Amino acid sequence: MxxxxxxxxxxxxxxxxxxxxxxxxxxxxxxxxxxxxxxxxxxxxxxxxxxxxxxxxxxxxxxxxxxxxxxxxxxxxxxxxxxxxxxxxxxxxxxxxxxxxxxxxxxxxxxxxxxxxxxxxxxxxxxxxxxxxxxxxxxxxxxxxxxMTSRFIEALGSDSPIHVFDTRKTVPLLRALQKEAVLHGGGRNHRMGLFDMALIKNNHVDACGSVTAAVARLAEDGFFKRKPRLKLCVEARDNNEAREAAACGADIIMLDNMSASEIRRAVEVIENETRSSGNPPPEIEISGGITPTALRRMRNLPIQRVSAGALTHSxxxxxxxxxxxxx
Missing domain, CATH: 3.90.1170.20 (Quinolinate phosphoribosyl transferase, N-terminal domain)
Incomplete structure (x- = not known):
């Protein structure tokens, strides 16, 4: 052909x-x-x-x-x-x-x-x-x-310090073009693939036994010795996982499918842990079922990032x- x-x-x-x-x-x-x-x-x-x-x-x-x-x-x-x-x-x-x-x-x-x-x-x-x-x-x-991306940005408001990020939920082979389209809509790009950021998700945690164990295996594999050092993002489903992620020095902690009150409490837990451990404060990201309507209710939360697969898959x-x- x-x-x-x-x-x-x-x-x-x-x-x-x-x-x-x-x-x-x-x-x-x-x-x-x-x-x-x-x-x-x-x-x-x-x-x-x-x-x-x-x-x-x-x-x-x-x-x-x-x-x-x-x-x-x-x-x-x-x-x-x-x-x-x-x-x-x-x-x-x-x-x-x-x-x-x-x-x-x-x-x-x-x-x-x-x-x-x-x-x-x-x-x-x-x-x-x-x-x-x-x-x-x-x-x-x-x-x-x-x-779609511009709708999310509008829901947050032009003066919002929160940034909207895409995900890897893209049409096969169109990822680069879709991620560029997110930029054109005013959003930002999350990792491009599995190679440019470590993102420990719930399946990784369950397979390793805990957030701490998953990060330890990354360290054993030489992740933290890479140059340039890639960012570490950890998904947290509850306060215990959020605390572990902060203690392990995650750059980004992704709070998944939490309500507004749960997010506020998780942020408190993370802040207390970083003060105790001396680790730099991580960026807080929320994900899971994020829509423009939900964002209007969440734009005053103490977070820095929102990630939404809907930008590209819906x-x-x-x-x-x-x-x-x-x-």
Whole structure:
């Protein structure tokens, strides 16, 4: 299939007659979070795979349009939201037709309203039709993540010292793009994978017998001798685990599925333990069933971090259309 896809791309390139004009570079970073994870596909590879999945042996309906018919496709918002995924949409049409012209009317991270034009593409109508769904799939999904994240930020309030973090609950192979979308929505990135932070969760604790035993095994494995030293996050289900985590010198203590009163009490326990042990005070993170509504009730808690899998695994796709007109 790979060879067949390469032939299809080459055929599009030969037929495409649009003039290429390089779009102005964005002021925002073009690098993806987690690029240190060399096992993840690059943006080019990811787009290539998704196009191959959709095109297969060839787009049988695009052939209805004469090869030389040129057109313009415009991405138009049909709902309110926050934009993310422009460079991925651009890459879709770049791979189909290197001479296509992609023009962004907005930037990733910008809010949009119904009727706003987000970007346009000039290429052959065949190219526009073939790339439409793949480009929209990326743009709608990633803008949905950015929009969901912005809702969480709004629930906390612009003056809140609490930061909203994502998790590893992402669509397979889309983690870097989804985490970038979280940044576009105003959130922050938790660990990228299993390699850039130690996060001792309930299953680790249960397997080792206690928080203290789990941290001890990390130490035996040389974790604390790593350079640079990775952060240690410990999930705590109750005050005893929270106390152990503080005594072990955790950088972050994640209070899981606790009520507001339970969180306040756990924070007191942690503060007492750090004063007693002399360890630096950890950041306090809450997780488990976090929603914008719940955040409005919790924004005055003595915490620094909130993590929510919903940012990436439950974000509705943004409503965006692609309107094509012949030139």
């Amino acid at each position: 790979r060879a067949r896809f390469d032939w299809i791309i080459a055929d599009f390139i030969l037929q495409e007659g649009a003039t290429m004009s390089s779009p102005k570079p964005s002021n925002r970073s073009q690098s993806l979070p987690g690029e240190a994870c060399h096992h993840a596909p690059s943006l080019k590879e990811l787009v290539s795979m998704t196009l191959a999945e959709d095109i297969g042996s060839g787009d049988v309906t695009a052939a209805l349009i004469p090869a030389k018919t040129m057109g313009e496709g415009i991405f138009v918002a049909k709902s309110e939201g926050r934009l993310s995924g422009l460079k991925t949409a651009r890459e879709v049409f770049r791979q189909l037709a290197p001479r296509a012209t992609f023009t962004a009317m907005m930037r990733d991270g910008d809010p949009f309203s119904p009727g706003d034009q987000l970007a346009s593409v000039r290429a052959s109508v065949r190219v526009l039709l073939t790339g439409e769904r793949t480009a929209l799939n990326f743009l709608q999904q990633l803008s949905g993540v950015a929009t 974000a509705p796709a943004a409503d965006i259309s692609f309107r094509i007109r012949p030139l």
